[in-house]
Amino acid sequence: MARGSTPVQEPVLQALDVHKSYGRHRVLRGADLTVAPGRLVAVVGENGAGKSTLLKILAGTLPVDSGEVTLSGTLGHCPQDPVLNASLTVEQHLRYFAAARRLPDLGRGRELVELLGYERYLASVAGELSGGTRQKLNLTLALLHDPDVLLLDEPYQGFDWETYLRFWDLVDDLRARGKAVVIITHLVFEQNRFDLLADLTDGRLTPRAASREEQHVGN
CATH class of the missing domain: 3.40.50.300 (P-loop containing nucleotide triphosphate hydrolases)
Structure with missing residues (x-):
């Protein structure tokens, strides 16, 4: 070279x-x-x-x-229509996806939630979130494993x-x-x-x- x-x-x-x-x-x-x-x-x-x-x-x-x-x-995929469970909270989504990815903790997830500015919704169920906040969660889940x-x-x-x-x-x-x-x-x-x-x-x-x-x- x-x-x-x-x-x-x-x-x-x-x-x-x-x-x-x-x-x-x-x-x-x-x-x-x-x-x-x-x-x-x-x-x-x-x-x-x-x-x-x-x-x-x-x-x-x-x-x-x-x-x-x-x-x-590794690949992260964020579809246009969020694939979320309306009865689960934001926190529960993070925990379930982290477990599915065998991540040791929720450090990256909490970092993304803070960066995107929706910490106050951690205890809210997905079905009650606005469209924009649902999209934030959708993006967070796609990035949880740092693809x-x-x-x-x-x-x-x-x-x-x-x-x-x-x-x-x-x-x-x-x-x-x-x-x-x-x-x-x-x-x-x-x-x-x-x-x-x-x-x-x-x-x-x-x-x-x-x-x-x-x-x-x-x-």
Whole structure:
């Protein structure tokens, strides 16, 4: 390697030539995505473009018709609709998810709750929470085990301005620690925050010019 050159990082998440159809409706037609550690990526598409299908495939909850998805490390998945038990408190959610992940304590969970600013709801049941607070809990549970890759589907829906800013502080911390974050969204307000923006159109991903360091996305 030449002196002063930047080492090439191996991707932590990669999708190659991914195809997915529902009956005769072809949703993904050879989508490619490569994400390196410490990178923030936005996949942008209109409603019906296949964003949710792509997210489920990246998360490993939906099989591909053809193509390949590889993941190096651990995964956190935050769907758009929180998967919570309405009768359990915030604290109980943290304890159950920590037990499922075999975490030694709730240190990371309490840190995230404080960072996102909803400590006063620890004893509240999920069914009584506002949509924004439910989304905070949803995000906390996805990050509880400190995953290497975080997949987010419209993550800041329902957030007030203060929470929106706290969210980006959290994302900056994740990136600084080498975590990869992929946001699936229909609209990007602050493009300069991202290392890569890719438009999902006609079942393929096409990169836009990025203001940060560029990554590879095929089409």
